[in-house]
Amino acid sequence: MKSSYICLSRLHWEYCLSLSSVRLVWWEGPVMAAKTVKLAALPAALGFASVRVYALSEVKPEELLSPQELSVYTPLPRQLQYVEEDPGLLQRGLGAVRLGLLPYVRAIKRACVTVKIGAVNLYHAGEDTYEFLKDPPPGFLPRVSIITVSGLAGLILARRGSRLKRIGVPLGLATMGAAVCYPAQTVGVLKLSGKKAYSATQWASSSVTSLWKSSPAPSASPESVPLPASEPKVTPPKPVPEADSAPPPVDEPVSSPLPEAAPAEETLPVPVPVPEGDAAAAEEPAPLLAAEAQPTAAPVEDSVPEPVPAAEPTSQPAAPEPVPAESESPHAVILSVDTPAEQNSAPAPVEEPASALPAADPASLEPGTDVPEKPRFTPDPKLMDHGQSNPEDADLYSTRS
C-alpha cells in the first residue's frame, strides 16, 4: 500500500515509512502500540533538539578570515621577509676546509692548463716538423749531413779524451759545420747573443758600481741648488787636464758616441753634486748618464737635477771611474767639453732623458728649494722607436742639425 504522505526530509520519510508499516499491522496489539509511541516520540524529540549557532561577534581562529573582512580593492600586504638558511656545523666546517685547499686547487689547475698548452704546442711543433721533413727545401739534406758528419767526427776524435772533451769537441765541430752551412743565421745569432751579453755585463757593472757608491750619493743633494749660480765661477784651468784624462778611459769597445758621452757624463751630473769633492756622488750620476745626449750638455749644465742620476742604469761602467778624481771643476768641464760633445750624434734614448732634463731646470734653479730625488722613468732602448736615430746607426749621421 503506497503511502500518500509528502516527506520533507529523510527523518520524515523514515517516519512515514514506519507509520505506513504500523498501519498495516495495527491489529497486532499492544506490542505494536509501544512501537507506535516510540516512533511518534522521535520527531517530537527532534523538535526539541537545539542547534548551536555562532554569532558574528564571537572570537574566531586567526588563520580564518570571513568574507566581510577581506579587502575588496587590494589584497592585504603580507608582512613576511625572506631569511637565508643558517649553515650548520658540518657545512661551515666543509667551507673552512674548502677555503684552505683553494690555493692548492688553483695551483694544480694552473699547472694542468700549462701542461695542456705545452702538450698542444708540442703536438703542433711535431706536426710542423713532419710537414717540413716530408718536403724539405733544396739543400737541406746535404747541410744536415755535413753537420751530422762533423759532429760524428768530433765524437771520434775525442773518444779517448775526458768527459768534457767528449762533449765539447763534437758540439764545437757541429756548431762549426752549422756556421758553414748557415752563415747568415749564425751571424744573426751571434749578434743577438753578443748584444744580450753586452747589456748583461753593463747592467752587472752598473749595479756593482751603484752598490759601491750608494753611501755618498745622499750627501750631494742639498748642495745642488746653489751650484747653477756659481757654475761660471768655477776655475777654468782645472777642466783641461780633466778633459784630457776623460777620453782615454773611455777607449773601450763601445759605440762611438759613448767616448764623447764620458766627458759629458762628467759634466751632466757634476753640477748637481757639490764640486767640493763628492767624487762618489759624481760617479753615480756619470754611469747613469752614459747614453745621454752630448748636445744637451749645454742646457743640462744649468739644471742636471738629481733625477738624472736615476736614469740610464745601463751606461758604461768604465767611463765614470776617472770622474771621481776630476769632479772638482764640473762646470769648467762642461765648458770645455761642450764643443766636441755637440758635434757627435747621440742615440735616441739619450734624447728622452735629455729632454726631461730641461723640464727639471726650473726646479733646480729655484733658490732655496731642495731638489728631492725622484725616480725617473727610463725607457728601455730596445722598446723605443728610434726612427732614424737607431743606436746602431749612431756613427752614420747625426740627429742634431
Place this chain on the structure above:
Amino acid sequence: MSEKELGQKWDRCLADTAVKLGAGLGLGIVFSVVFFKRRTWPIAFGSGAGLGMAYSNCQHDFRSPYLLHGHMVKEQ
C-alpha cells in the same frame, strides 16, 4: 653566479652528500645485520642510494643559479 655563491653551493652539496651517504650506509648496515644475515649488498645498496640522492640534489642546485635556500618569516 659569484665565486662566493658557488662556494656556498659546494659546501651545501658536500654536506648533503656526507649526510645522505652516512644515512644510507647506516640503514644498509642495519638492514644487513637484522634482515639479511650480514650480507654486503644492503650496505652497498644503501650507500649507493644515499650517494645518488645527494648527487641529484647537487645537480639540481648547480643547474638552478637563482634557486634560494631559506624560508619566509613574519616580520616582528
